[in-house]
Each structure stands twice: as structure tokens, then as C-alpha cells.
Amino acid sequence: MLEVRNLSIAFKASVGLKSAVRNIDFIIRPGEILGLVGESGSGKTITSLGVMGLLPPNAVVTGGEVLVDGVDILKLPPADLRKLRGRHIAMIFQDPMASLDPIFTCGDQIVEAILLHEPIGRANARRKARELLEKVLISDPDRAMRSYPHELSGGQCQRIMIAMAVACRPRIIIADEPTTALDVTVQKQVLELLRELNGEVGAAILLITHDLGVIYEVADRVVVMYAGDKMEEATTADLFAAPRSDYSRALIDSMPSLGRNAERLPVIERDPSGKVSSVRPEPRPRPASAAPVLSEGDRPLLEIRDLCKSYWIKPSPLAVPVEMRAVDRVSLTVAPRTTLGLVGESGCGKSTLSRAVIRLYKPDSGQILFKGKDIAALSDKEMRPFRREIAMVFQNPYGSLNPRQTVAQLVEAPMVVFADGDAAKRQRRVRSLLEAVGLPATAAQKYPHEFSGGQRQRIAIARALALNPSLVICDEAVSALDVSVQAQVLNLLKDLQAEFDLTYLFISHDLSVVEHVSDTVAVMQKGRIVEYGPVAEIFGNPREPYTRMLLDAVPTVGSMRGGKAAP
Amino acid sequence: MNASIAGALLLVARKLLTAIIQLFVVATLIFSVMYIMPGDPVLLLLGADSNPSPEAIVSMRSQLGLDQPVLSQYFVWLWNALHLDFGKSLTNGYPVANYVMQNLPRTLELAFAAIIIAALIGVPLGIAAALKRGSTRDTVLTSIATIGISVPVYIMGTLLVLFFSLKLGWLPASGYTDISRNVFEHFRKLALPALALGLGLAASIARMTRSSVLEILGRDFVRALRAKGMPERRIIWQHVLRNAAIPIVTIIGLQLGNLMGGTVLVEAMFNWPGLSTLLVGAVSARNYPLVQGAMLAIAAAFILINLVVELLYSLLDPRIRRKRS
Numbered sequence: 001m002l003e004v005r006n007l008s009i010a011f012k013a014s015v016g017l018k019s020a021v022r023n024i025d026f027i028i029r030p031g032e033i034l035g036l037v038g039e040s041g042s043g044k045t046i047t048s049l050g051v052m053g054l055l056p057p058n059a060v061v062t063g064g065e066v067l068v069d070g071v072d073i074l075k076l077p078p079a080d081l082r083k084l085r086g087r088h089i090a091m092i093f094q095d096p097m098a099s100l101d102p103i104f105t106c107g108d109q110i111v112e113a114i115l116l117h118e119p120i121g122r123a124n125a126r127r128k129a130r131e132l133l134e135k136v137l138i139s140d141p142d143r144a145m146r147s148y149p150h151e152l153s154g155g156q157c158q159r160i161m162i163a164m165a166v167a168c169r170p171r172i173i174i175a176d177e178p179t180t181a182l183d184v185t186v187q188k189q190v191l192e193l194l195r196e197l198n199g200e201v202g203a204a205i206l207l208i209t210h211d212l213g214v215i216y217e218v219a220d221r222v223v224v225m226y227a228g229d230k231m232e233e234a235t236t237a238d239l240f241a242a243p244r245s246d247y248s249r250a251l252i253d254s255m256p257s258l259g260r261n262a263e264r265l266p267v268i269e270r271d272p273s274g275k276v277s278s279v280r281p282e283p284r285p286r287p288a289s290a291a292p293v294l295s296e297g298d299r300p301l302l303e304i305r306d307l308c309k310s311y312w313i314k315p316s317p318l319a320v321p322v323e324m325r326a327v328d329r330v331s332l333t334v335a336p337r338t339t340l341g342l343v344g345e346s347g348c349g350k351s352t353l354s355r356a357v358i359r360l361y362k363p364d365s366g367q368i369l370f371k372g373k374d375i376a377a378l379s380d381k382e383m384r385p386f387r388r389e390i391a392m393v394f395q396n397p398y399g400s401l402n403p404r405q406t407v408a409q410l411v412e413a414p415m416v417v418f419a420d421g422d423a424a425k426r427q428r429r430v431r432s433l434l435e436a437v438g439l440p441a442t443a444a445q446k447y448p449h450e451f452s453g454g455q456r457q458r459i460a461i462a463r464a465l466a467l468n469p470s471l472v473i474c475d476e477a478v479s480a481l482d483v484s485v486q487a488q489v490l491n492l493l494k495d496l497q498a499e500f501d502l503t504y505l506f507i508s509h510d511l512s513v514v515e516h517v518s519d520t521v522a523v524m525q526k527g528r529i530v531e532y533g534p535v536a537e538i539f540g541n542p543r544e545p546y547t548r549m550l551l552d553a554v555p556t557v558g559s560m561r562g563g564k565a566a567p
Numbered sequence: 568m569n570a571s572i573a574g575a576l577l578l579v580a581r582k583l584l585t586a587i588i589q590l591f592v593v594a595t596l597i598f599s600v601m602y603i604m605p606g607d608p609v610l611l612l613l614g615a616d617s618n619p620s621p622e623a624i625v626s627m628r629s630q631l632g633l634d635q636p637v638l639s640q641y642f643v644w645l646w647n648a649l650h651l652d653f654g655k656s657l658t659n660g661y662p663v664a665n666y667v668m669q670n671l672p673r674t675l676e677l678a679f680a681a682i683i684i685a686a687l688i689g690v691p692l693g694i695a696a697a698l699k700r701g702s703t704r705d706t707v708l709t710s711i712a713t714i715g716i717s718v719p720v721y722i723m724g725t726l727l728v729l730f731f732s733l734k735l736g737w738l739p740a741s742g743y744t745d746i747s748r749n750v751f752e753h754f755r756k757l758a759l760p761a762l763a764l765g766l767g768l769a770a771s772i773a774r775m776t777r778s779s780v781l782e783i784l785g786r787d788f789v790r791a792l793r794a795k796g797m798p799e800r801r802i803i804w805q806h807v808l809r810n811a812a813i814p815i816v817t818i819i820g821l822q823l824g825n826l827m828g829g830t831v832l833v834e835a836m837f838n839w840p841g842l843s844t845l846l847v848g849a850v851s852a853r854n855y856p857l858v859q860g861a862m863l864a865i866a867a868a869f870i871l872i873n874l875v876v877e878l879l880y881s882l883l884d885p886r887i888r889r890k891r892s
């Protein structure tokens with residue numbers, strides 16, 4: 001049993017301490033799953049590291065107790081605490097592939113974890129490791145034993161991590177965003193596995209996540225955290241039926257969920273007194289200055305015909321390379337001022353497709369008709385005028401902005417590349433773009449690290465709009481953001497679409513987001529489009545089994561899976 | 568399992584082939600450079616001052632094979648070089664191969680001694696600095712390393728001689744004693760030149776080790792290992808260092824390669840009769856066959872060392888082992 005009492009953690013700042021987590025308390029009983037939910041910066045990960053005694057050197061526990069079976073582990077000497085880790089308290093991390101040492105085989109790493117706490121001999125440990133891999137339902141346990149982490153998929157690596165975590169039958173398992181990096185279908189399997197194993201091992205599980213759908217499906221009780229404070233603790237059913245705190249209500253509201261295709265997503269706002277509320281902002285009116293909506297008839301802005309792109313890979317060192325069709329005879333059309341949502345699991349070819357459209361790759365065959373002109377085979381020079389028409393917003397707002405440039409320089413860059421106007425005109429354009437994406441004018445002189453993830457994505461969007469493109473490709477543009485920030489950015493994208501006559505190719509693995517933003521949807525599997533049509537049709541009445549499976553795997557509030565009763 | 572053995576063999580074969588091609592290209596370059604260079608070896612050999620007769624010049628030219636077409640000279644030279652026959656020294660007629668075989672081991676010995684000293688000092692210092700990042704220890708070690716990198720080898724050598732031989736009188740200031748004559752004296756004379764070379768290299772190895780270890784310490788899997796309950800010491804030795812080793816091995820290998828031609832100053836300073844000394848002497852005497860032989864030996868040693876380093880990578884990193892093949 002894990003009991004956390006009044007735990008407070010602070011970061012060492014240049015002057016004194018900066019409080020990160022204040023007076024958190026909760027209890028997890030054996031066999032129970034407690035969900036800890038909150039947005040980034042809410043203190044949920046730092047709480048879990050505090051419980052493990054693994055706080056980074058710049059963080060200190062300023063008060064409270066962490067009781068494991070009645071013993072306060074915060075008072076234990078480091079050596080004793082270390083012996084508890086892995087044996088009594090195990091942890092599962094967000095990025096499974098990065099959490100395994102790349103130069104040891106998976107088998108060796110599980111064996112190592114067993115031998116650390118149970119000196120049963122290498123041969124016995126190997127046998128046990130193999131049994132564990134069978135238990136976590138890995139497809140080929142013998143192969144997995146001798147594989148290096150990079151040879152396995154993310155889902156398989158997470159199974160390895162889970163096998164390692166349950167190896168010594170710990171009493172407490174802390175799972176920090178265990179499925180965030182995984183596809184929905186894999187997420188579903190991993191969550192089911194965690195639940196099942198827990199029935200057997202009887203550990204107390206602390207499940208940390210930002211995804212309310214995941215909480216809904218597997219947690220028994222929930223603790224909601226916001227900005228370092230515990231907002232609410234409730235059973236899962238109660239939380240979703242009648243959230244008590246304003247924050248929980250706002251959080252639940254701002255989540256786009258399947259079948260609730262509201263035009264605007266509510267966002268979370270906090271007034272100066274600290275009171276949290278959920279606000280559903282009105283769409284921005286189309287400015288009078290905007291060009292009138294032209295009726296271009298039914299001519300699509302983008303039409304893709306029979307597009308193919310292959311990679312050649314060697315299955316083994318001496319083998320002849322075989323063709324891997326990343327994009328296999330894909331045909332799609334996107335009408336102007338609409339959004340095409342492209343969904344599929346990782347590796348299905350959706351990013352390859354988008355990069356072919358923006359001509360980062362040359363496709364092997366097929367046509368890409370942009371405003372009626374085939375750009376598939378253009379040379380780099382011929383492609384140049386089209387580059388200003390097609391812009392891209394990438395997934396990671398931390399990696400896609402040069403940290404050494406100011407926001408003004410970043411947003412101005414495309415105009416400089418295309419020698420658009422003089423410096424003064426460009427500066428005016430930067431100001432109006434920043435305003436359009438909802439950033440203050442003072443942002444222009446700052447650097448990317450001074451902004452939050454959501455703000456950075458706004459900067460990236462402003463940059464994408466700098467040359468007045470007609471097509472914007474959003475490659476997982478909101479996947480790295482918290483739900484409430486995601487809601488803000490999604491609202492922004494809709495506003496901008498109306499304001500600037502934008503057409504979006506919106507790529508995401510998140511089906512609820514795609515349902516929310518798209519007019520038409522294409523479902524991609526192994527390089528092919530398996531289903532394609534208006535959003536209501538695809539989500540309301542999917543014909544393909546693959547689409548049904550994807551939809552079914554999305555953890556959704558209000559569903560009745562995971563053997564739980566409806567709230 | 569068979570596939571991975573085949574993969575490993577294929578990798579070795581490919582690296583070997585690359586090395587052979589490199590060596591061939593270098594040999595060609597060396598030959599053409601010598602051909603383009605000004606100065607006629609025949610005149611040099613006969614003594615330009617003694618005003619040799621045209622007949623003597625012609626007969627010497629044909630004796631040396633210099634009257635043949637360039638291409639055939641090249642192929643003859645290449646064919647002979649393949650059999651380790653680099654011709655004869657123009658000054659005394661001894662086979663060049665004998666000189667090379669005599670001096671190459673001395674340079675190799677000096678280089679290896681220097682690199683071992685550098686690694687033995689640099690790697691532990693780098694680890695020590697990384698483990699206490701931002702502490703006084705780190706600052707002091709990093710500053711010393713920076714100074715170490717910036718001190719030129721002849722200053723380092725002078726300081727060492729001043730201190731260890733002139734002031735303390737522990738070690739001889741220069742010279743060479745063959746190991747077959749006196750083992751102890753041999754190593755006493757090796758100590759100072761090796762230290763002079765090694766200390767500067769130790770500094771850059773220390774810096775590389777520090778940044779490499781720091782990079783690995785920040786990885787997710789280190790946190791996961793701590794969560795498994797592994798003792799910190801074992802995390803460092805078993806996981807962090809093995810992961811950090813690749814850039815360290817790279818820099819050590821590169822330095823060792825550079826030492827093949829980079830010992831000139833130290834060899835001159837300490838009267839160490841190595842390959843560089845031989846090369847410098849041969850160049851100033853326009854002793855072309857000797858220059859060619861010495862250069863080829865240096866290049867071959869460099870390429871061989873790089874080959875070993877690249878094969879070491881694949882041992883250290885399974886990702887390279889499987890991906891490249």
C-alpha cells in the first residue's frame with residue numbers, strides 16, 4: 001500500500017525555493033489503479049519521482065511523508081531506498097525505447113533487473129525473463145530476448161519495460177504516461193495488459209497521464225492536479241459524472257471526444273484571483289478587409305492521383321533489398337477551404353505522404369495536382385513558386401524553431417527567403433501575423449525558450465502563414481500539446497481557416513482531434529487509403545474493419561469498456 | 568544467429584576492401600607527388616657540382632628506370648611496393664624497406680605510449696568531472712584540460728625536460744636505447760617524449776569524455792536503471808561508460824592516427840630515431856625512394872588504425888553492427 005501525506009516538493013531557484021508541488025495526499029491500496037491526471041507543469045511527474053526518491057538534484061522535498069507499507073521512505077538512507085526501488089516500487093516510463101539501454105539486448109536487461117533483487121543465478125533468471133515475456137504477450141519471446149531495443153517496436157519495448165517492472169512482484173507500480181508514445185491500438189493492448197497483470201500481481205498502480213480517456217478506461221480512482229495543487233480526488237465514475245472542482249470540469253470539457261463534434265472547444269482560463277473556469281470562446285468574425293470568398297466551383301485545391309513512394313530495405317545483411325511501399329497508389333482530393341484529416345498508426349505512411357506533397361521527397365510515380373498543375377515531377381527550381389503556396393506545421397514545437405532566432409526573425413524568415421517586400425513591410429506583416437495567432441506584440445523580440453509549448457506552436461503557425469499559403473500541412477501539429485492548450489490551438493486553426501481561406505491537410509493519430517477539425521477523412525493503413533469520405537460518414541458508419549478497430553481502440557469517456565460500469 | 572555472423576563477416580570484408588582502396592589511392596598520390604616535385608634525383612645522386620658527363624646521366628637514368636614511360640614506372644613501383652620493396656636509398660643503396668622496418672616500430676611505440684598515457688589520464692579525469700558537473704572539481708579539471716590543449720607540444724616537452732631531467736635528474740633529456748640492449752634504459756628514454764605528447768592529448772580526451780558521459784547521464788534509460796534499483800556505481804561502469812565509449816574511442820583513434828605523422832617535433836626534440844625523423848632527413852636529402860617508403864608506411868599505419876577503430880565501434884554499438892550491414 002502506498003500512502004502519500006502532505007507531500008510538498010520545491011525546486012531550488014537562484015533565490016530560495018520555488019514550490020512545484022504542494023500538500024499532495026493520496027492512498028493507493030493493493031490491486032487498485034489510481035489515476036493522476038493533469039497538464040504539463042501540473043507537478044504529476046515530479047510527484048512520482050518524489051515517491052521513487054529519484055528527484056533531480058535541483059528538487060527537494062520540503063514536507064510530507066511517503067509511506068510504503070507504513071514505512072516513510074523519505075527518511076530511509078539512500079542505500080535502503082535503492083533496494084526498495086525495482087523490488088517494492090517499480091516504474092514504467094513514457095518513452096519505452098529511450099528507457100532501455102540501446103547497447104544491451106532486451107533479455108539481458110530483464111535478467112539484470114531480476115538478478116539485482118533476486119540472486120537466483122543467471123540461468124534461472126533467463127528462464128524467468130522468458131516466462132515474463134510470455135506473460136506480457138510479446139509475439140516471439142525468444143527473438144525478443146536476443147533483440148536490441150531498436151529492433152523492436154515501441155509497443156514491444158513497453159511490454160519489455162512492463163515485464164521488467166513486474167519481475168520482482170513489486171507492491172507499487174508507477175506508470176508515467178505509459179501509453180502516450182504508442183498508437184491507439186497498441187495503447188489499448190498495453191492498458192489491458194497492465195490491468196490484467198495487476199489483477200494477478202496485486203500491486204498498487206499509480207497511473208500518470210494527461211489523457212482523460214485513459215483514466216476513464218482503467219483507473220479506479222482519480223486525483224486531478226493543477227499547477228502543483230491537488231484539485232480533486234474522486235472515484236472515476238464520480239469524476240466524470242459530476243466533477244466537483246472547476247478545473248476538472250473545464251478539463252473534461254476541453255477534451256475533444258469521439259461523437260461530440262462541437263464547433264468550438266472550451267478552453268481553460270484562470271482569472272487573476274486564481275479561479276479556474278471553462279470558457280467557450282466565440283469564433284473570430286471574418287475581418288472586413290479579407291478578400292471575398294471566391295467561388296472556384298468544385299475544382300479541388302489539391303488532388304493526388306495514384307501516388308507511390310517506396311523504400312528499399314534489406315531484411316538481413318546478405319539479402320536482396322526488398323521494396324517497402326510507404327505510399328501505395330494513394331488518391332485523394334481536398335477542396336479549397338476544407339480540412340482533410342489523415343489518420344493511421346505510426347508507420348502507415350502518412351508522414352511520407354505529406355512530405356511528398358510538399359515535395360521534400362520526389363514520389364516514384366503518380367500525380368500531385370496543386371491548383372490543377374502537376375507538381376509531382378517538378379525540379380527543385382520549378383517547384384519554388386509552389387513552395388510559398390504550401391506550408392507545414394510540425395509536431396514538435398521545441399525542435400522546429402531555431403533556438404537562436406527571435407520570434408520576429410523566425411516568422412520573417414520565409415519572407416526573407418522569397419525576398420518579399422522591404423524590411424519595414426516585413427516587420428508589419430510579422431506584427432499582424434503574431435496578432436492573428438494570438439501572441440502579444442512584445443513576443444517578437446523574445447526567443448523560443450521563453451514560451452510554453454502551445455505558444456511555440458502558435459509561433460510555428462505564424463511562420464507557416466507568413467507567405468499567405470493556400471495549403472497548410474499540419475503533421476501531428478497538436479499531438480505534443482496538453483488538452484486545454486490543444487483546444488486553444490484547434491480553435492485558432494479554425495479561426496485562421498476562415499480568416500485566410502486556408503486548406504488544411506491535417507495529419508494525426510488522434511481520432512477525436514481529427515473528427516473535430518476535419519471535413520473529410522482518409523484512413524491510411526500500410527501505405528494505402530483504406531477508407532475515405534466525409535467525416536460524419538467515416539466516424540458514424542465506418543465500413544472497413546480497420547477503421548472500426550481504430551475507433552474502438554480510442555479510450556473515450558462515456559464508453560463502457562474495461563469491465564467498468566457506466567457512470 | 569547465422570545471419571548475424573554473416574553480417575559481421577560482410578562488415579569486416581567491406582571495411583577491409585575500403586582500407587585497401589584507400590591505401591591504393593594514397594600510394595598513387597605519393598607516387599605522383601614525387602614525380603611532380605622539382606629537382607632531379609639523378610643529378611643529386613651523381614653530385615651536380617662534379618659536373619657529370621651526359622653519358623653518366625643517361626646510364627644512371629636507365630639504371631634507376633627513370634627513362635621508362637611514367638605509367639610503366641608507376642606500375643613497377645606499385646608492384647614492388649606490394650612486395651614491400653620500396654627501392655634503394657639514393658644515398659647509400661640500402662633497401663628502403665630496411666629503414667622503414669627499423670624506424671616504424673619506434674614511432675609506433677612512441678605513439679602508443681603517448682596514447683596510453685593520454686587515455687589513462689584523460690578518461691578518468693573526464694569521468695570525474697562529469698560526475699560532479701558544475702562543482703569546483705569540475706571547474707578545476709575542465710580549466711586544466713583547456714590549458715593542456717592549448718600548450719604546444721614543444722613547450723610541454725621543454726617544461727618536462729627542465730623539470731624531470733635538469734632539476735630532478737630522474738630521466739634522460741633525450742636519446743634512444745634499443746630495447747635489446749637495455750630494457751630499463753629504453754623505457755626511461757621513452758618516458759619524456761611519450762609524456763610530452765600524451766599530456767596534451769589527455770586534455771582533449773578528458774573534455775570529450777566529460778561531454779560524452781554527461782550526454783549519456785541525461786538519457787532516459789539512466790533514470791530507468793535507477794528506478795530498477797541499480798547501484799549508481801554499476802550504472803556508471805556498466806551502462807553509462809559503455810554508451811559513452813563510442814565518441815571516446817573515435818577521438819583516441821583519430822589522435823593515434825594523427826600521431827603517425829605528428830611525432831615530428833617530439834622526435835626531433837628528443838632525438839627519437841623514428842619514422843618522422845627518417846622522413847624529414849629524406850626530404851631534405853631529396854632521397855625520393857626513402858620519402859615514398861616512409862610516407863607510404865605512415866599512411867598505411869593511419870589507415871590500419873582507422874580500420875581497427877571502425878571495427879571497434881561495431882563491437883561497442885549493436886546499432887552500427889546491424890544497421891550498416
